[in-house]
Amino acid sequence: MRIEDPKFVAALAELDIELRSASSLTELTSLSIGGVTDLLRIKKHESIPGLLSLLDSHDVPHRFLGGGSNLLVSDGELPWVVLQLASADPDVVLEGNFAQVDAAADLGRTVTYCAKHDLGGMEGLIGVPGTVGGALRMNAGAYGMQIGSYVREVKLHRAGTRRIEILSGEQISFEYRHTSFAPDDMMLAVKLELPSKPYKEILQGIRICNEKRRSSQPLGQKSAGCIFKNPPGASAGRMIDELGLKGLSRGDARVSDRHANFFVNAGKASAKDMLGLIADVRERVHSAFNVELEHEVVIWA
Numbered sequence: 001m002r003i004e005d006p007k008f009v010a011a012l013a014e015l016d017i018e019l020r021s022a023s024s025l026t027e028l029t030s031l032s033i034g035g036v037t038d039l040l041r042i043k044k045h046e047s048i049p050g051l052l053s054l055l056d057s058h059d060v061p062h063r064f065l066g067g068g069s070n071l072l073v074s075d076g077e078l079p080w081v082v083l084q085l086a087s088a089d090p091d092v093v094l095e096g097n098f099a100q101v102d103a104a105a106d107l108g109r110t111v112t113y114c115a116k117h118d119l120g121g122m123e124g125l126i127g128v129p130g131t132v133g134g135a136l137r138m139n140a141g142a143y144g145m146q147i148g149s150y151v152r153e154v155k156l157h158r159a160g161t162r163r164i165e166i167l168s169g170e171q172i173s174f175e176y177r178h179t180s181f182a183p184d185d186m187m188l189a190v191k192l193e194l195p196s197k198p199y200k201e202i203l204q205g206i207r208i209c210n211e212k213r214r215s216s217q218p219l220g221q222k223s224a225g226c227i228f229k230n231p232p233g234a235s236a237g238r239m240i241d242e243l244g245l246k247g248l249s250r251g252d253a254r255v256s257d258r259h260a261n262f263f264v265n266a267g268k269a270s271a272k273d274m275l276g277l278i279a280d281v282r283e284r285v286h287s288a289f290n291v292e293l294e295h296e297v298v299i300w301a
């Protein structure tokens with residue numbers, strides 16, 4: 001979708017929104033899949049209510065993009081514009097055991113920055129790509145921990161009230177890869193409370209998680225992490241593997257040889273290829289195990 005009306009373009013500039021015309025979502029997602037649309041970069045949180053009113057008054061639908069690392073976007077000309085927060089500088093501010101983190105901050109860099117200041121707890125998240133906002137929205141977790149456990153406050157733009165609000169950790173429910181935020185709520189910043197730990201000890205934990213991840217996940221390849229959620233008490237990856245589906249492909253979309261719940265883009269896969277592969281694997285798991293796998297990856301179709 002293109003924004004061409006000069007009045008609209010001028011109103012965006014007034015709100016300090018950067019318009020990047022005809023942006024390709026292949027460059028904004030870790031899967032390197034997705035069509036083309038206008039990208040609106042938000043430099044100041046305060047401009048969000050004005051931006052949303054502007055989009056509404058011009059009947060321009062939108063989607064909100066984080067780091068693009070858990071996302072599968074459809075091909076071709078996309079029927080909505082994409083909003084993305086530009087990162088603040090600095091994006092992490094520490095005070096005692098609290099870390100005030102901008103939602104656009106890179107998750108891995110945040111974990112290491114806190115570690116260097118003797119704040120631990122998030123070792124398991126090292127190697128999870130994406131932004132802190134994205135991790136927060138879906139309660140990212142690994143190796144027995146989840147980010148939600150450390151959240152004390154969240155600054156967000158609420159879809160319901162159309163205002164910027166601050167919620168306390170107790171007002172939010174964090175479950176397995178799920179939170180109580182509304183789909184259109186925009187994460188803006190988070191206050192984490194992290195346990196004190198000497199850097200050396202945190203580093204050891206980080207090394208162990210890195211090693212585990214390297215040995216079991218296709219890190220150097222284009223993927224969106226796990227495609228399906230684990231059903232209660234079971235592992236989607238193990239089920240897909242047991243069916244002998246590693247290496248199964250549609251075009252350049254392929255079930256990873258390393259971890260069967262990672263589907264990789266081995267070249268120039270289209271969303272159609274990837275969606276077809278996902279549907280195929282889901283169907284086969286259903287026939288074999290009578291289990292309906294739920295998508296973990298977010299699909300913008």
Ligand code: EPU
Pocket residue numbers: 141142143144216224225226227228229230235236237238241258259260261296
């Ligand atoms: N397994 C296989 N074959 C495979 C993959 C896994 O047999 O192809 C077996 C493993 O040997 C192991 C079991 O399945 O016995 C579980 O595998 P793993 O330890 O890799 O964990 P997972 O349940 O597949 C979950 C998360 C990952 C997270 C890891 C580590 C989900 C859907 N996946 O994977 O998160 O990194 O644990 O904590 O919750 C993600 O969210 O995108 C993600 C990758």
